Amino acid sequence: MKQPIAFLLLAFAIALPAHAQLLTPGTPAASANNGSIDRIVAVVNEDVILQSELDDAVHSVQQQYASQPGQLPPMDVLQKQVLDRLVLMKLQIQKAQDQDIHVSDADIDQAVAGVAQQNKISPEELRAEVEKSGGNFAQFRQQLGDQLMVQRLHQSVIHDSVSITDGEVDNLLSSPTYKAGEIHLSHIQISIPSGADAAAIQASQTKAEQALAAIKGGMDFNAAAIRFSDAPDALDGGDLGWRKMDDIPAGFADTVAAMKPGEVSAALRGPTGFHILKLVDQRQADRQVVTEFHARQILIKPSELVTPAQAEQKARDLYNRIVSKHEDFAALARDNSKDDTTANAGGDMGWFKQQDWGSTIGTQLAGLKDNEVSQPFQSEAGWHVLQRLGSRQSDLTNEIARDQAREAIGNRKAEQVYDDYLRDMRSNAFVNVLVPELRDTDDHSSTGTSP
Known part of the structure; x- marks a missing residue:
């Protein structure tokens, strides 16, 4: 612990x-x-x-x-x-x-x-x-x-700064690099101060070259990230975790695509500074086959006119009418269910993944056989009577790929937007390091004010 x-x-x-x-x-x-x-x-x-x-x-x-x-x-x-x-x-x-x-x-x-x-x-x-x-x-x-x-x-x-179009998702899905699976990256970032002159840019490049030389000399990449990187994740060894190829800046994609696990890139110039990348590992995307269920339900909600005990009793009465008297489930759902999304369809919930309607319903589904009606059970919404109508294995690879592509695009845009935001915030802030030995070696000001 x-x-x-x-x-x-x-x-x-x-x-x-x-x-x-x-x-x-x-x-x-x-x-x-x-x-x-x-x-x-x-x-x-x-x-x-x-x-x-x-x-x-x-x-x-x-x-x-x-x-x-x-x-x-x-x-x-x-x-x-x-x-x-x-x-x-x-x-x-x-x-x-x-x-x-x-x-x-x-x-x-x-x-x-x-x-x-x-x-x-x-x-x-x-x-x-x-x-x-x-x-x-x-x-x-x-x-x-x-x-x-x-x-x-x-x-x-x-x-308000990140929007994603269907066209962007389509373009990403059709790109060869996106279909290459996922990569696990670590990085070292040597930032260039906002509005930096040639001397400041050269200082950042020199620091990046020093980091690269230390790695080539045998220093562990994570240790080098802790020592040289100024990214927020430096103290975590620069670990970027698993991500799609297109979840990294487009300017680095070709370099990473040509790397093998364990290899380290040269110092790459980006819009915010110099970057050294390590390809930790890579893996191919698997087919995404999941179990889907078809079910219908009757929901009885407590209200100002219906106490929780009365709601439970009504659910049990309806269960008995379905199981013992063989009354029509759909007709009872239309007349009694308080679920606005399914009542008019006879309680039909359509096909869905197990947890799509919440863990309580998902647990009940897993314990039923096709066409079996559940005992009344309670969730946060009220009392349910559930009938499992069928199950099937569905290949949702394409659907999940679109969701992941949209997420990758959003993450990449959000990362760039927030990085620019932090750089602008830092460049306009008054930061005065009063202890000389804690100032950056390339900070020549007497006060330590940030660039």
């Missing part, structure tokens, strides 16, 4: 503390934890990042890589990487607040429950594990809330 919780602590370590006090730059603050002096390491617009925040975040990264400490770069490089993520998170939180994006306690409760479920423990056990790992659960909740705010900011930014 410790490993998943440690990973979660890492994932949310880049968020902000619950009550970071706004102080004048350079003014030390008393730490709420032990009363010691807690210096400000960076000013982000009108907010600050404290040394304690940076130390906690670095510690969380070290916890995740406790079994592979060689993956981590030297401490000074790691601190810069973590500080950069803290700055980016701080800026996104500020932007979300400016746009009146809020997260309620109920939202955070739901997120906590989700994290607990993923780890197959209860929320109470999650709290105990967080505290056992040295974390503060109130701060953990706050960090979850910050992540939710950033997620909603992301959704807000891309909502």
Whole structure:
């Protein structure tokens, strides 16, 4: 259990503390934890990042890589990487607040429950594990809330900026690369600052070449990503996961298509900087054959005039009329069912995949034989009587492929839109790194203000 919780602590370590006090730059603050002096390491617009925040975040990264400490770069490089993520998170939180994006306690409760479920423990056990790992659960909740705010900011930014046409889906499906299955990629990104001059571009290229030389010299790619990459996923080893070929920028597709698993690309120039790609693995797409069911139902809903007990009793009466008296199911559904989508069709639900009508109905279907009528059962909607009319195996490869193609196009567009948004936000922000050793080596300003 410790490993998943440690990973979660890492994932949310880049968020902000619950009550970071706004102080004048350079003014030390008393730490709420032990009363010691807690210096400000960076000013982000009108907010600050404290040394304690940076130390906690670095510690969380070290916890995740406790079994592979060689993956981590030297401490000074790691601190810069973590500080950069803290700055980016701080800026996104500020932007979300400016746009009146809020997260309620109920939202955070739901997120906590989700994290607990993923780890197959209860929320109470999650709290105990967080505290056992040295974390503060109130701060953990706050960090979850910050992540939710950033997620909603992301959704807000891309909502009106990403549209997908049927023509785009058709073009993607007809492209040879799309039919090549899926690829697992990792990457290193060396960004070029917005409005950069020739010297800044050359500095980024030099850094990319240094990263590539380190990999060719034997450095593990994930370790190189942690050390050199400035992408948000750098501390995760630059892992991009499995994706369709067309889910990556078109300018890199030809390069990746010619690579074999384990190979690393040259430093590729993209619209936002230089990229080094590693093809971790690849796999062919399988046929997607699923079981579909044909069924019909009668739904009885409780209401102001019908109590839950009366709804149950009516469902049982209808079941008896169907099974014992052999009355017509369709006629009873038309006269009694309160499901607006199926009642007029005699309760006919058509053909559908098992979970399309929810897990409760799906579970009942799996336990019935063709033409068998279920005992009355309850769902969130009310009381149901269900009859399974048939089942079949359907090849949904093409349908699923269209859905995946649409998703791939959307992901690619959303990634580019949000990356541009972050770059613009960062370039227009006031970021003053007060600790000289934490400034980027290519930042020659006396204040550390971001480009």
